[in-house]
């Protein structure tokens with residue numbers, strides 16, 4: 694059984710949601726960022742990590758991509774033009790949504806206080822709003838999901854980032870993006886991932 698190291702309220706949620714969509718059982722091992730448990734699986738102390746038998750993988754997008762390829766769901770097949778388009782959307786989301794949210798987090802509570810520059814927040818909010826407009830345009834062109842008529846890895850990434858933005862009090866989203874997020878958050882797999890209960894790591 695897969696072991697996910699992290700917590701529901703972190704980027705580990707992306708992995709939990711992907712596993713639920715793929716119908717794969719897992720155990721969630723409770724670990725906060727930079728905790729001893731996180732460092733057991735990733736020397737950088739970052740979460741999430743995924744243990745598949747003796748193999749340990751890190752980075753939420755790398756893990757989702759591994760699971761999608763392995764189980765043949767949530768992705769266009771590797772080595773196809775569709776997959777290149779999907780990966781381009783995934784990387785755009787990392788550059789234009791995740792990176793902005795992460796910079797905001799670093800300057801709000803992650804960095805030592807003396808290194809924080811709180812004045813960067815309004816610029817990050819503006820950039821995020823501009824990118825949310827682009828996401829609305831992308832959805833208008835693609836349909837129900839970013840890759841057309843079925844859920845793929847970038848949808849999980851996008852909806853997680855949109856929820857993160859809401860939690861971090863970023864400005865309101867354009868209506869089509871809100872509707873997309875609401876629709877995907879109503880999926881049974883999303884709800885199941887939200888309700889995932891963590892166990893403590895063996896000591």
Ligand SMILES: N[C@@H](CCC(=O)N[C@@H](CS)C(=O)NCC(=O)O)C(=O)O
Pocket residue numbers: 703704705725726727737738739740741751752753754
């Ligand atoms: N790109 C990585 C980022 C992982 C990451 O930074 N996770 C945060 C928690 S959501 C963390 O562990 N931060 C601790 C740190 O950066 O030291 C991913 O998507 O998994």
